[in-house]
Amino acid sequence: xxxxxxxxxxxxxxxxDLIDVCKVDLGDYDISEFLRNLNSFLYAYTYLKYNSxxxxxxxxxxxxxxxNPSKDLIFPIAFSYKVRVCTACGDKKSDVIEKSLEIIGRxxxxxxEELAQRVHLSKNYLSxxxxxxxxxxxxxxxxxxxxxxARKMILDDYDLDQVxxxxxxxxxxxxxSNFKKFTGFTPGDFRKRNSAIS
Numbered sequence: 001x002x003x004x005x006x007x008x009x010x011x012x013x014x015x016x017d018l019i020d021v022c023k024v025d026l027g028d029y030d031i032s033e034f035l036r037n038l039n040s041f042l043y044a045y046t047y048l049k050y051n052s053x054x055x056x057x058x059x060x061x062x063x064x065x066x067x068n069p070s071k072d073l074i075f076p077i078a079f080s081y082k083v084r085v086c087t088a089c090g091d092k093k094s095d096v097i098e099k100s101l102e103i104i105g106r107x108x109x110x111x112x113e114e115l116a117q118r119v120h121l122s123k124n125y126l127s128x129x130x131x132x133x134x135x136x137x138x139x140x141x142x143x144x145x146x147x148x149x150a151r152k153m154i155l156d157d158y159d160l161d162q163v164x165x166x167x168x169x170x171x172x173x174x175x176x177s178n179f180k181k182f183t184g185f186t187p188g189d190f191r192k193r194n195s196a197i198s
Contacts, residue, residue: 004041007074008049011082018082022075032069035077039065042081050085056136056144057084059182066184084135096121097133108146109168112138147182150175155194160187 003024010021026034043058061077096119103115115138116123130138146167153163164175179187 004038004045007038007078008042008045010078011085018078019075022078024071024074026071031071032065035065035069035073036062038074039077042078046081046085054081054084055148056141056182057081059144059147063182063184094129094133096126097129100126100130101134104142104145108142108149143178144182147179150179150187151183151190154187154191160191163187 006021007018007024010018039058039061043054046054057080061073061080064073064076100115100119103110103118110118112127113123116126119126121129127138130136130141134141136144146169150163150167153166154160158166160175161172164172167175169175169178176186179185179190183190185193
């Protein structure tokens with residue numbers, strides 16, 4: 001735990017400082033477990049300290065951990081939160097992007113074209129601005145939001161077909177492949193795993 005706190009405190013310093021605090025002696029600690037715990041700790045830390053909800057960063061890191069757990073992931077995981085927190089603290093999003101995020105939050109089926117019309121920008125310029133200010137493309141951000149909603153519905157015990165439809169996926173197969181890409185689990189496996197935990 002003290003290693004996690006040291007890494008989180010490294011957010012305040014330079015990237016070089018963060019690299020230094022990420023040099024952790026794991027001993028016989030299981031690397032996958034360490035990385036999952038670090039990711040969970042940093043997610044909670046950034047949420048509480050900076051009021052930043054970084055579900056998409058958390059999910060992306062979990063995918064990387066599931067794919068190739070390695071000590072080399074410690075710095076990239078920490079940096080993925082640092083860069084979002086620095087952006088959240090230092091750069092206020094433009095009004096048009098704030099409005100776009102509000103609309104996406106309410107309407108998960110909205111297309112980039114429809115959103116561009118609503119905020120009175122060209123599709124290409126909105127796409128450029130979105131990526132620049134949010135750090136993700138429109139489609140990746142929208143998918144991350146849908147998966148976040150899906151995770152909550154699955155934990156609330158909704159039927160998986162209902163979840164797929166409610167979260168704006170065109171089919172159960174489309175939902176399942178996107179869910180696995182973001183979380184490392186199929187929706188059914190995610191439900192079983194979390195049922196076993198609770």
